[in-house]
Amino acid sequence: MRFIKLVFLVFVFTTMLSTNFLQANLKMKSLEILREVKDVVLGSWDYYVPGVEPAYANGVMHVTNLKGDYNVNLELPGGTIPTNNVEVNGNEITFDLYVEGMLVDVKIVIDGDALTGSGNTDQGPFTMTGTRKK
Structure with a gap:
């Protein structure tokens, strides 16, 4: 039972880290797109x-x-x-x-x-x- 709890906690922790990483990556891409639009001049x-x-x-x-x-x-x-x-x-x-x-x-x-x-x-x-x- 302990092993299952440990695996579950590792899974939840990994999922949370992945989600934060993806959100940060999307935010950086959005900023790059805004910079490109801003710099059309x-x-x-x-x-x-x-x-x-x-x-x-x-x-x-x-x-x-x-x-x-x-x-x-x-x-x-x-x-x-x-x-x-x-x-x-x-x-x-x-x-x-x-x-x-x-x-x-x-x-x-x-x-x-x-x-x-x-x-x-x-x-x-x-x-x-x-x-x-x-």
Whole structure:
């Protein structure tokens, strides 16, 4: 009888440990999926802004995340422009930057490997489109 009780206790204890392990594993997988969804904005993006000076019309936007802080840099033929006040909310990015001393506000929406965006300057609004670099 003692042996049966011992086997039963070992079985119950093993089952409890397995259940806790599976729950912890599922929680980690859920966090990984959430992180992937949250980071759909990460990467490098070729973009085009119609109707602006040619020096600023085409470039590459680099979106990175270092320890929870998102950074956006715009790579243009004439150099790189850093951005400020970067905020990411799901698949939307907002930031501002200075171009030739003028404040530019930008909002971008990511949809898979495509981006659309708009912004405002002292000279008026603009739109932009782009694709993720492979």
